Amino acid sequence: MEQEALVFLGAFAFAGVLFKLVILFNLSAKSKIAESFVVVCILFLIQNVSEFLAYFTYLPSEQVSRVFFHAYMISLYFIFPAVLILALTLVEYKHLRRAQIALYSISSLLTLAHFGGFVIAGVKFLGWTAISIQADYFWLASAFVMLSAISAIAVLVYHFLMNDSFEIRGRCKVNLLAFSPMFVIIIFVIISRFLGFESSLAVSLPLASMFFLLIMLLQSNGDIFWVSLRLKIILSVMTLKNINSLDEILLRIERVRIIEALRVCNGVQRSAAKLLSTPPSTLNKKIAKHNIIAEEFQGISVAQAFKIRRAV
DSSP states (O other): OOHHHHHHHHHHHHHHHHHHHHHHHTOOOOSHHHHHHHHHHHHHHHHHHHHHHHHHTTTTOHHHHHHHHHHHHHHHHHHHHHHHHHHHHHTTOTTHHHHHHHHHHHHHHHHHHHHTTSSEEEEEEOSSOEEEEEOTTHHHHHHHHHHHHHHHHHHHHHHHHHOSOHHHHHHHHHHHHHHHHHHHHHHHHHHHHHTTOOOOOTTHHHHHHHHHHHHHHHHHTTOHHHHHHHHHHHHHHHTOOSOOOHHHHHHHHHHHHHHHHHHHTTTOHHHHHHHTTOOHHHHHHHHHHTTOOGGGGOOOOHHHHHHHHHHO
């Protein structure tokens, strides 16, 4: 590999290590969801550390660099099952423990196969990246990673559409947003490898994982609403035309705050008032002032909509 590539990719991987350490230090495992997220974050941290050390040790010892590259590959066998387990935790899957045992057992078996040279025959260092050389059972490891990613998306989409719980549907929506870039990248790279192209995850996966972990951190700490609200307020104010006074801007901000709080709270005014730290009576007056209909923000699942339609 070129020295410029080693410096760039190594620095990029090191930035990923620091980013994930910051996220870990801001997490508190007080629930099953938070615990699953911590596991995912630790696995991504291990992956980034392995990647950084692979680039850092390449010039002094290519053999040592290969060892860390193999560690990077092995981490993939655990990361995507861990993401699937996180998705199952978000939807409150009843047999979560069994799923954990089954998925991590397969990951462990693939790790043993990797050590035996059945998955990857070697590593090929190119100009700006490193590519694994496929062995006899590379397809099996790739299929497991891809199926884990597809299953995670399928679980989230199904419960986003069909689950009766508004809270679970909200979790799935956020997780779908966070995981989609990573899903697209891993599927694209695996398919490209099978088609004979020398695709790599060197830059794309770390970027997607940073986005995923940041969104999930905001959700775990309850900050996702406030970040989203600030962005929507900025966009709303920017789209205002013919502003004559500061009061117009303040009224627009107030309206956006109320609408977003009602949307997050499924149209329940008391919950929205609590979220905005406003007395319920004050919020009711503001809702009337802005001609907002709270019932319009009461969402139901697709399954509930079908039941209502059949009853009619």
